[in-house]
Amino acid sequence: MKCAKWPAITAGVTGLFMLWLPLSLQAQLVMSFAVLGFMFIAMSRPDNTSFRLATFVFAGILAMRYAYWRTTETLPSIDEPLNFIPGIVLYVAEMYCLLMLAVSFFMLADPLRRTAPKLSGRDDLPSVDVFIPTYNEEPELLAATLAAAKSMIYPTDKLTVYLLDDGGTEAKRNQADPEKALEALRRHDQLKALCEAMGAIYSTRAKNEHAKAGNLNEGLKVSKGDLVVVFDADHAPVRTFLQETVGYFMEDEKLFLAQSPHNFLNPDPLEKNLRTYARMPSENEMFYSIMQRGLDKWNASFFCGSAAVLRRSALETTNGFAGESITEDCETALALHCNGWHSIYIDKPLISGLQPETLVSFIGQRIRWCQGMLQILLLKRPFMAHGLTVPQRFAYAGINLFWLFPLSRLTFMFAPLLYIFFSLEIYESNIYEFASYAVTYMVASMAMQSYLFGRVRWPWVSELYEYVQSVMLAGAIVSVVRNPRKPTFNVTAKGQTLDKSGLSPIAGPYIAIFLVLLAGAVYSVWRYMTEPLAGDLLMIVAGWNVINLGLAGAALGVVAERRELRRNQRLKIKRRALLHRDGTVYTAIIEDVSNGGIALRFDGQQLPVNLNEETKATVELRRNGRALTFDVVARSRRHLEQGEVFGFAYEERTPEVFMAIADLMYSEQAVLQERMTRRQVPIGFFKGTARFALWSFTETLRCTRYALGLIHEQPVVSRPDAPITIREKAGTSIVTEFPDAHPMFREGQIYG
Amino acid sequence: MADIKRMSLAAAVFAASTALAGPAAIAADLKLFATADVPASRQQPVTSILPLLQPFPGEPRAANTRTTLVPFEQATSAMRLAGEDDSAVLTFSLTGAQRAAGGQLQLSYRNAVSVLPESGVVDVEVNGKALGSFAIRSPNGFAPETVAVSADLLREGRNEARIRVRQHHRVDCSLEASYELWTEFDPVTSGFIAQTAGGFRTVADLLSVGRSEGGVTDIRLVMGDKATALAANESLALIQSLALYLNRPDIAVSVGSEPGQGAGIDIYVGSPETYRASPAIAAMLDNAPDGLSVRDAAAGRAALLLVGTGREDIEAKLVDAVSGPMRAGFDSGVHAASFRRLVAEPSSRYTLKDTGYRTQPFAGRLSNLHFDIEMPADFYPAEYGAIDFALKGATAPGLKPGAQLLVRVNGNAVRSYPFRDARGEEFNGKRLELPLRAFHPGVNRVEIIAELPVESDAACAPQARDDSRPRFILLDESELHVPALARIGRLPDLAAFSGSAYPFTAGKPFDIFLDNSDPRTLGAAMTMMARLSQSARAPLSGEITFSQPEEGRHRDALVISSGLSLAALAPAKGARVAMAQSGPGGLDPVTTASVADVALATATAAGDSRSLLEAFHSSTALERENLSITDKLSDWARRAAGRFGQWLHYGNGTHSADDTSGALATLTQSRSPLGSATWTVVKAANPADLEKGVVRLTAPAAWQALEGGTATIGAENLELVTHAAGARYVYDLSDMGFLNLRRIVAAWFSDNFQFYIVLLIGLMTGVALWLGRIVPRMGVRTEK
Incomplete structure (x- = not known):
């Protein structure tokens, strides 16, 4: 292959020389069509690396031609500062996007798909400590996670589960406010009891220093296992989690991290408010299913804070988890990569967790990610970091730079208005040039988006996510650039409910921007009708503004929040069970399960259920020939495709019931996999665009309705979940009962 | 040896005028336009006719023996002023005595019928001082107006008269109507009437020589009945030097044994050879001093004598004259800045002031500023760059939508900029890119047109027009930025030939082959050489040979053929002659409603099969209303595809048209049969046709319109038709720098x-x- 190196490099240099030649429009147009044709041919075999790289190269040709033209032909004259300054801002925003395109081509050159190595003999297995850091999450949530963690298949003597509680630290328990101190004390005692009952170790520390990283480091001090597993409080693992991950550590002694994707049981605000959760792939699947696999190729997949296995000896070389930035996960991975340790990424959903439900908490989470990543960029300078390989430098610089997207997105949103309202010409081009350079580049770019991410991202949805975040993140970026050490760890709120639909408290700016863009659209039409010479430039700009208006309209749907009454997220499963009632045994199929209850279907049997009375029964499951039983109370009746389904709530929730819930929900990895795979179907550009256009329209109307207070909703009375009940192991006396209604637990907080 | 001699002459002429005077002198001359500015407050109101204006005395003053008409040096084309507001700078040369006596400026003019007499006015200015104005009211024929010029306004040597014409349409207020407006001056009867008797005693006196009845500057080379190559070569350098010295674009050289008739210059070159040739010439030369001298000949005619002992001596004497008495004439003439002409150097900036333009508020509907840019002869026109026009100026409030600035290059609209803001706009360097492809080597015409309609134009009440309220001002600080150019000489290219005498430039020796020694053939060759030396701004190193072109020689050649069968002159194999479609072809991205196709000097050769087919289709097409929708759609699609295809081929879909039969004369450039040199061939059926054809070819209008690989002068209408070069070959690549090569590669790849x-x-x-x-x-x- 060496013989091909120099000819190829010569060809590449010659090609670059040719790409950066000033050419006629005719040459550019014909070349663009030819290259697009070749690109589409190369796209036909996505699994072949040569074809894949050819696709990138052809798309790169058009991108570089665009960049060359944009740089040499379209910038306003410096003699006209009113045009020049915004013109340069827009230019920089576009060049940033091109840079990100180049980085993503590099990252995605050859994504990996790994097969887990078989675990060898029991005695050789490393010991594993599971850390579940918590701050103020509900005990129910923690109980479910603890139960799932305890249920993981691994030799019992080699698996220890730690609940690392930062909500019950000495500092919290002894704080000046007596009420809060009492709450912390109660929490400390309750969680300690819960851990004892579930066979986990409760651990807390003296002071809340360095937030989550400090908490994890405290965990390292009190534990001694070879491997450390981190689960956020809401991240319940499947039983096979360790089987899928530990083997890699036995193969590679320099491996410090095995990261698995974060998989969610509930929709994020966009999915909830646009009602896409059931059909559209989740936002983070693009990052996990595509980007992390690509990074894995370059030994640059990084720690995402949870659902990962780390090697203790590696962490010890960097004094544990890093805590200078507020994204300790990426920072820790960077430090270990700099020390020559390896990481891998496992593309299988192995945990399931929760996303922030409200827009406010969603934005809060993104502000933390954005600021943390930029902190790393500014404070750690990954591109220059000592010890990284060249691909790792590109990868880290790329993933950190990505978080500047709010600046470019907002620039694209507002740039057309400068021409529409003030006739500023910040992009000098006529319609022929625009068609030959910009349109062909955009076609290539959209085709690439569909080629690379079509499976996990519908058209225009990336732009919508970007825009929704940008409005609120721009200020955060300015703040972190001005003072990189200022941002502090801000815990993301999850598990919230919304009693009523209505506008989000931060809807104001979105509505204002929409109205400005709408005014721009109306004014551009008016100008087009009244100015005979307005011509092509106005047409390009007005079209661009209409796309922005569509984005802003769809975003109005995101800020018009639908109510969320569900406390517990259901997971669809299929499992046989027996129902005992009044001495009769009924065969049933469990259709779905949550932390609050289960849904059962009885084929061909009449179950005498009176929903007005408390119809009680006992459910019996079997696992490896062992019976698991729990008591339930009938609550509802639904008709599904499969037939009539009855909803039952758990009568009480003991640790044993949580173990049964974990068994139901997390015994099969395939359930999570199927949920993800089912939605990963490309929708196609035109269908996706049509759907997006429809959202722009309908969601604007819905937001208007909310803004005018035209919401017709019936209040729904929901019965509380059964409290957590912990019994002494030998006897029957109740040691602790967790009151569900305590205000502190209403809006649980967890790390995420 | 002879070659070296001639090169030294060229160098001497060039050095005498540019190197010695240098760029500083040129720059000083450029300032001439700047200092000539007259503050607006001191300008005469356009409506007042000053008492300075004298009634026309009846007989032309030139007929008076005590006075002499010194004509303007510019050709007819420079004396036609068109549009609503146009200017011309005309030069005339005076001796010390003529200057001291003062005189009158005589302007014989006529105007278009559509000019409204009440508001048409000509402003006259000499050497930067306003002299007055007169009304335009001579639609029926040339009428002279005279303006007295006092001696203190004049200077010895070249003087400059600036004429500004403002005129409006009688009845039509549309933008198109302004193209119907013109006023032109007669080159024969216009000029400066000096109050002294004429007479030619010094070389400087030659500058005031009058024009012949045909309206050209007549030069007669007097030599024996049988012209020899030696005699011709002895005279060639002098004729070129004289053409450069006179700096007139309308020189016609004839050859004969007798002196010429009417106004003009007779040339006698003395050497033992010519003494033997004719006793009359010998008599003329016998009592002449050694070297260059001037004396009176017949009425209005000068005799220019160059006496030497042999060819080398003659040339040495000429070098002495060129660096001596003739030097001032070169400095103020051929090497001074010309009005409305820029010689573009790569990577440089020019202001409109450099073209002689003056900032003037414009109150009409359509302002049309035009000037010429001379691009280097080895410039490769393609898309690797653009000449940026940085617009500085302002529009007045109240312009109607549709107002725009339009830039045309060589007759094609290349850029438009709409004046969108009806409240008035100010431009401080607004950049308009003029693509290099629109230009060609040699001289290019650039027009900056401002279309400035206002609401009141719709009513069109010419009497109610308000000239005190301008609509537009274009500042003379507006700039042209010429980028770095791809430099590679590609031939054939008649535009480079006419614009810069390429490929005969840079003192490169070449052959001039004449297939016979007929005086008319030789005259045609001399006329051509006079014109070429003016284009090159230096004498060329040609060597006349009376023979068929020699294939074996590796020197470039100018071949003048009149009648003998010259099979050898057929173009080299593979170099097909192709015909260009006339006018702006293809998908012209810039459109204008108001600018009609400017009549090009070139006309399309008719009769090719494609145009016949098109004519057939259009005459047999169904009426549009009878077409079905599908037919209309397919018709539209066909047209669109056709236009797209034409655009893709840069609008010059070439097709074969080798046929140059029926032409009076043809000018062709092609590779020599062995491919080692370039032959530029002027050919006609007989010496008379050749003479007529060359005079026509070298006339300014045709000369400037030359392009492509072949040009013909029609036998019947004397119209010029140019044919695109089929395939060009690389003639010269002197700059091998990376950046130049990159631009050449870009240009070639674009093509x-x-x-x-x-x-x-x-x-x-x-x-x-x-x-x-x-x-x-x-x-x-x-x-x-």
Whole structure:
């Protein structure tokens, strides 16, 4: 292959020389069509690396031609500062996007798909400590996670589960406010009891220093296992989690991290408010299913804070988890990569967790990610970091730079208005040039988006996510650039409910921007009708503004929040069970399960259920020939495709019931996999665009309705979940009962 | 040896005028336009006719023996002023005595019928001082107006008269109507009437020589009945030097044994050879001093004598004269800045002031500023760059939508900029890119047109027009930025030939082959050489030979053929002559409603089969209303595809038209049969046709319109038709710098983009395949 190196490099240099030649429009147009044709041919075999790289190269040709033209032909004259300054801002925003395109081509050159190595003999297995850091999450949530963690298949003597509680630290328990101190004390005692009952170790520390990283480091001090597993409080693992991950550590002694994707049981605000959760792939699947696999190729997949296995000896070389930035996960991975340790990424959903439900908490989470990543960029300078390989430098610089997207997105949103309202010409081009350079580049770019991410991202949805975040993140970026050490760890709120639909408290700016863009659209039409010479430039700009208006309209749907009454997220499963009632045994199929209850279907049997009375029964499951039983109370009746389904709530929730819930929900990895795979179907550009256009329209109307207070909703009375009940192991006396209604637990907080 | 001699002459003429005077002198001359500014407050109101204006005395003053008419040096084309507001700068040369006596400026003019007499006015200015104005009211024929010029306004040597014409349409207020407005001056009867008797005693006196009845500057080379190559070569340098010295674009050289008739200059070159040739010439030369001298000949005619002992001596004497008495004439003439003419150097900036333009508020509907840019002869026009026009100026409030600035280059609209803001706009360097493809080597015409309609134009009440309220001002600080150019000489290119005498420039020796020694043939050759030396701004090193062109010689050649069968002159194999379609072809991205196709000096050759087919289709097409929708759609699609195809070929879809029969004379440039040199061939059926054809070819209008590989002068209408060059070959590549090569590659790839695409895709596919092999081996290995 060496013989091909120099000819190829010569060809590449010659090609670059040719790409950066000033050419006629005719040459550019014909070349663009030819290259697009070749690109589409190369796209036909996505699994072949040569074809894949050819696709990138052809798309790169058009991108570089665009960049060359944009740089040499379209910038306003410096003699006209009113045009020049915004013109340069827009230019920089576009060049940033091109840079990100180049980085993503590099990252995605050859994504990996790994097969887990078989675990060898029991005695050789490393010991594993599971850390579940918590701050103020509900005990129910923690109980479910603890139960799932305890249920993981691994030799019992080699698996220890730690609940690392930062909500019950000495500092919290002894704080000046007596009420809060009492709450912390109660929490400390309750969680300690819960851990004892579930066979986990409760651990807390003296002071809340360095937030989550400090908490994890405290965990390292009190534990001694070879491997450390981190689960956020809401991240319940499947039983096979360790089987899928530990083997890699036995193969590679320099491996410090095995990261698995974060998989969610509930929709994020966009999915909830646009009602896409059931059909559209989740936002983070693009990052996990595509980007992390690509990074894995370059030994640059990084720690995402949870659902990962780390090697203790590696962490010890960097004094544990890093805590200078507020994204300790990426920072820790960077430090270990700099020390020559390896990481891998496992593309299988192995945990399931929760996303922030409200827009406010969603934005809060993104502000933390954005600021943390930029902190790393500014404070750690990954591109220059000592010890990284060249691909790792590109990868880290790329993933950190990505978080500047709010600046470019907002620039694209507002740039057309400068021409529409003030006739500023910040992009000098006529319609022929625009068609030959910009349109062909955009076609290539959209085709690439569909080629690379079509499976996990519908058209225009990336732009919508970007825009929704940008409005609120721009200020955060300015703040972190001005003072990189200022941002502090801000815990993301999850598990919230919304009693009523209505506008989000931060809807104001979105509505204002929409109205400005709408005014721009109306004014551009008016100008087009009244100015005979307005011509092509106005047409390009007005079209661009209409796309922005569509984005802003769809975003109005995101800020018009639908109510969320569900406390517990259901997971669809299929499992046989027996129902005992009044001495009769009924065969049933469990259709779905949550932390609050289960849904059962009885084929061909009449179950005498009176929903007005408390119809009680006992459910019996079997696992490896062992019976698991729990008591339930009938609550509802639904008709599904499969037939009539009855909803039952758990009568009480003991640790044993949580173990049964974990068994139901997390015994099969395939359930999570199927949920993800089912939605990963490309929708196609035109269908996706049509759907997006429809959202722009309908969601604007819905937001208007909310803004005018035209919401017709019936209040729904929901019965509380059964409290957590912990019994002494030998006897029957109740040691602790967790009151569900305590205000502190209403809006649980967890790390995420 | 002779070659070296001639090169030294060229160098001497050039050095005498430019190197000695240098760029500083040129720059000083450029300032001439700047200092000539007259503050607006001191300008005479356009409506007042000053008492300075004298009634026309009846007889032309030139007939009076005590006075002499010194004509303007410019050709007819420079004396036609068109549009609503146009200017011309006309020069005339005075001796010390003429200057001291003062005199009158005589302007014989006529105007278009559509000019409204009440508001048409001509402003006259001499050497930067306003003299007055007169009304335009001579639609029926040339009428002279005279303006007295006092001696203190004049200077010895060249003087400059600036004429500004403002005129409006009688009845039509549309933008198009302003193209119907013109006022022109007669080159024969216009000029400066000096109050002294004429007479030619010094070389400087030659500058005031009058025009012949045909309206050209007549030069007669007097030599024996039988012209010899030696005699011709002895005279060639003098004729070129004289053409440069006179700096008149309308020189016609004839050859004969007798002196010429009417106004003009007779040339006698004395050497033992010419003494023997004719006793009359010998008599003329016998009592002449050694070297260059001037004396009176017949009425209005001068005799220019150059006496030497042999060819070398003659040339040495000429060098003495050129660097002596003639030097001032070169400095103020051929090497001074010309009005409305820029000689563009790559990577330089020019202001409109450099073209002689003056900032003046414009109150009409359509302002049309035009000037010429001379591009280097080895400039490759393509898309690798653009000449940026940085617009400085302002529009007045109240312009109607549709107002725009339009730039045309060589008759094609290349850029438009709409004046969108009806409240008035100020431009401080607004950049308009004029693509280099619109230009060609040699002289290019640039027009900056401002279309400025206002609401009141719709009513069109010419009497109610308000000239005190301008609509537009274009500042003379507006700039043209010429970028770095791809420099590669590509031939054939008649535009470079006429614009810069390419490829005969830079003192390069070349042959001039005449197939016979007929005086008219020789005269045609001399006329051509006079014109070429003016284009080159230096004498050329041609060597006349009376023979058929020699294939074996590796020197470039100018071939003048009149009648003998010259089979050898057929173009080299493969160099097909192709015909260009006239006018702006293809998808012209800039459109204007109001600018009609400017009548080009070139006309289309008719009769090719494609145009016949098109004519057939259009005459047999169904009426549009009878067409079905599908037919209309397919018709539209066909037209669109046709237009697109034409655009793709840069609007010059060439098709074969080798037929140059029926032409009076043809001018062709092609590779010599052995391919080692370039032959530029002027050919006619007989010496009379040749003479007529060359005078027509070298006349300013045709000369400036030359382009492509072949040009013909029609036998019947004397119209010029140019034919695009089929395939060009590289003649010269002197700048081998990386940046120049890059621009050349870019230009060539633009012209031949199929190669670009194939090569680029091929190279990049290679890179992709290589990446496809190595990437799986990099990082975590994935190769199977």
